[in-house]
Amino acid sequence: xxxxxxxxxxxxxxxxxxxxxxxxxxxxxxPVIINSFERFSGYIVNLFSLPFTVREFNTVLVASILAMxxxxxxxxxxxKYYTN
Numbered sequence: 001x002x003x004x005x006x007x008x009x010x011x012x013x014x015x016x017x018x019x020x021x022x023x024x025x026x027x028x029x030x031p032v033i034i035n036s037f038e039r040f041s042g043y044i045v046n047l048f049s050l051p052f053t054v055r056e057f058n059t060v061l062v063a064s065i066l067a068m069x070x071x072x073x074x075x076x077x078x079x080k081y082y083t084n
Contacts, residue, residue, distance in 0.1 A: 004078075011070045012063075019062035037061060 027034045041058040044050070050057065 007070075007074055011067050011074075015063040015066040015070060016059070019066055020059045022066075023059055023062055034058075 023034065023037075038054055038058050041061050042054045044061075045052055045054055045057050052060070
């Protein structure tokens, strides 16, 4: 249980930091990808009247995607230990 809680807490922290850095690094090199994410972020922000800027929510969106990837790998890793 502690392992899962630690992993998930660490995931939230690291995915948020990495996504903010990643978005800013990718922006000049891959504007099409970032523009796609920002259009989707703008749609969500407007649809739900969220108190975020599109740029802030874009970071949250990328962090969520990174957290899903982290979760998938974590599940594969823990499945290996529990199936023996």
